[in-house]
Amino acid sequence: MILSAGTLVAVVDGEKLALFHNTGHQSVELTPQPTPDIAERASGAAGRGSSEANPDNDTQAEDGFAVGVAEVLNRMVLNHKVEHLLVIAAPKTLGQLRKGWHKETTARLVGEISKDLTGHTPAQIAAAIDKA
Template identity: 35%
Template sequence: MPLANNALVLVTDGRKTLFFRNEGDQNQIDLRTEAHDERDDADFNRDLASDAPGTTQQSGGYGHSTYEETDFKQLEEDRWAHNAAEEVNKRALANDFDALAIIAPPKTLGELRKKLHKEAERRVVVEIAKEMTGHSIPDIEALLTNETKPAELADV
């Protein structure tokens, strides 16, 4: 399905979130940056995970079992995706867009899907499981153009 004029495009990866608006039409995508947010997490995991994993004594036997260390970086990336979904939900409920395109890595895309309101889900026209936050706007436009091409043109 081609990406309509005024469609909202979300590009996120758990560290960076970009919102674009398609100022073009179905034949020529023209993305304009609407909002962006990025976090710096170079030392994030080291600062939070200063303790060793916990242990517990096993019942009915000898020895100790070690708990798996919490991946604080992954938890923060999941929270970041949930925040992006909340923003999309707020915009959907305010009728800010009729069509939504989401581009995110597979894991982030899965977290987004968990938190999307039914009204936002209804407006999703394309989901692309790919990391694109570090790419240029023309690269994102080209990807969307290729993914939203009508079926009869895609085979040409």
């Protein structure tokens, strides 16, 4: 996958968020960004059930975290801080994120990679982007 310089890359799982800016022009070079605070939630968004019929506390916490991440990314997009967005997330988390995207956030998405890469180095994440 080719990313334009300045693309925000969000790497997410059910409990962690890491943000990077692509500073490369010829290849992907990820520069870590500060991680915003994510509002703690006991469960997913109001009016939306969890992805399981009888979610346990861990599942509810992971779903709630994904909702919080979607809100933060939506706010960044709506405040014109993000022009292009690539999301790399664990498959279940990616599904929860999609439920929370604002239409403008969806319009700014340049791609999604359904893979858990939290805890990986920027070089490992860049390599996964190159292969996508």
